[in-house]
Amino acid sequence: MPRTDLLERLTIQTSEREHVKLLRRLRVIDHAEGPWLESDGRRLLGFCSNDYLGLAQHPQLIAALKRAADDEGVGSGSAHLICGHRREHAQLEEALAEWTGRERALLFSTGYMANLGAMQALLARGDLCVQDKLNHACLLDGAQLAGAELKRYPHADVEAAARQLATRPDAAALLATDGVFSMDGDVAPLADLAALCTREHATLMVDDAHGLGVLGADGAGSVAAAGLGQREVPVLMATLGKALGCSGAFVAGPAALVEGLLQFARPYVYTTAMPPALAAAACTAVEIARREGWRRERLHALIARFRSGAVQLGLPLMDTPSAIQPLLLGDAQAALDAAQRLEQRGLLVGAIRPPTVPQGQARLRITLSAAHEDEHVDRLLDALAGLPHGSPPGRHV
Numbered sequence: 001m002p003r004t005d006l007l008e009r010l011t012i013q014t015s016e017r018e019h020v021k022l023l024r025r026l027r028v029i030d031h032a033e034g035p036w037l038e039s040d041g042r043r044l045l046g047f048c049s050n051d052y053l054g055l056a057q058h059p060q061l062i063a064a065l066k067r068a069a070d071d072e073g074v075g076s077g078s079a080h081l082i083c084g085h086r087r088e089h090a091q092l093e094e095a096l097a098e099w100t101g102r103e104r105a106l107l108f109s110t111g112y113m114a115n116l117g118a119m120q121a122l123l124a125r126g127d128l129c130v131q132d133k134l135n136h137a138c139l140l141d142g143a144q145l146a147g148a149e150l151k152r153y154p155h156a157d158v159e160a161a162a163r164q165l166a167t168r169p170d171a172a173a174l175l176a177t178d179g180v181f182s183m184d185g186d187v188a189p190l191a192d193l194a195a196l197c198t199r200e201h202a203t204l205m206v207d208d209a210h211g212l213g214v215l216g217a218d219g220a221g222s223v224a225a226a227g228l229g230q231r232e233v234p235v236l237m238a239t240l241g242k243a244l245g246c247s248g249a250f251v252a253g254p255a256a257l258v259e260g261l262l263q264f265a266r267p268y269v270y271t272t273a274m275p276p277a278l279a280a281a282a283c284t285a286v287e288i289a290r291r292e293g294w295r296r297e298r299l300h301a302l303i304a305r306f307r308s309g310a311v312q313l314g315l316p317l318m319d320t321p322s323a324i325q326p327l328l329l330g331d332a333q334a335a336l337d338a339a340q341r342l343e344q345r346g347l348l349v350g351a352i353r354p355p356t357v358p359q360g361q362a363r364l365r366i367t368l369s370a371a372h373e374d375e376h377v378d379r380l381l382d383a384l385a386g387l388p389h390g391s392p393p394g395r396h397v
């Protein structure tokens with residue numbers, strides 16, 4: 001038998017995906033301005049970005065980026081542990097630790113790498129890693145990279161999580177969950193998970209990519225909103241690319257955690273530090289996110305406006321307090337058709353299909369931002385009212 005040609009096999013897999021109409025396509029955005037996106041000569045009102053506080057184009061962030069780039073140039077030139085760790089990184093880490101109420105924080109270039117790095121450093125081969133079935137892909141990948149035994153529990157089911165932990169009472173165990181689930185927008189039962197982990201001597205890790213900046217007094221995230229601190233949630237990860245409008249991520253927790261990650265997290269050690277100018281912009285973003293509570297209030301007012309309108313229209317809304325407001329349509333083609341109809345009306349909404357979500361749970365993933373205006377939400381509701389929609393499967397209000 002001749003050896004399998006890898007490119008040929010990949011090409012076949014791609015065409016199979018096209019055949020079942022699940023092919024992904026890139027879209028070039030020529031210009032972004034607030035919630036508006038220009039693509040293919042058209043101006044579209046976007047409800048698909050994770051820029052929840054409308055900070056990505058804030059003049060103060062841009063000014064901080066420019067100032068630091070003028071002083072320090074673009075690239076950091078090296079990994080953190082060689083000579084890439086600049087004053088801007090150190091300041092950002094301090095600001096993030098203070099905000100989240102942790103002893104220390106460690107920057108990573110992306111959230112994907114932060115999760116891979118934290119799990120690979122914490123978990124040894126054969127350890128137990130218990131996770132919510134709807135966790136973000138990189139948490140699942142992180143457990144696999146670490147060689148841990150991955151056991152998943154049905155979404156938000158704390159008793160099922162307890163049963164998974166009980167299968168191996170003697171194993172070292174990490175329980176990892178999204179704080180706010182990225183495709184569903186709901187919040188994990190954090191207080192109950194924390195109590196379970198304390199009882200079972202498991203370590204709790206929360207990925208708060210969609211909670212930081214959005215939930216909690218001061219925007220400190222879903223963990224703070226649940227009244228939990230570093231003791232209950234020793235491993236807290238969040239990103240800078242969503243509500244903070246920048247790019248990158250961090251893991252925060254006890255000094256011993258951060259010191260250990262610095263030694264052993266390979267996606268931290270063996271990669272170039274993020275540009276210092278980006279760290280400077282992110283530092284400004286943290287200040288604004290904390291100080292300007294009106295951005296959160298504005299966002300939550302828009303969420304409330306959208307939800308009450310959607311309820312009136314009988315739309316298949318899910319029970320979520322976050323900026324992520326999915327409409328569950330079920331069928332992948334139905335989600336794609338709905339997104340296309342919205343686009344014809346000048347609105348850009350993401351159609352999320354398997355394998356990103358489970359089979360039969362395709363949806364429109366609508367995200368709101370403090371940059372939206374009331375009238376934008378009304379336009380969206382208007383367009384949604386014109387869509388055909390049947391009775392959806394799964395959870396809805």
Ligand SMILES: *Cc1c(COP(=O)(O)O)cnc(C)c1O
Pocket residue numbers: 109110111112113115136138178182207209210239240241247248249
């Ligand atoms: C976006 C996201 C990540 C990845 O973060 P990046 O910085 O985009 O790599 C990780 N976890 C969750 C829950 C996310 O939504």
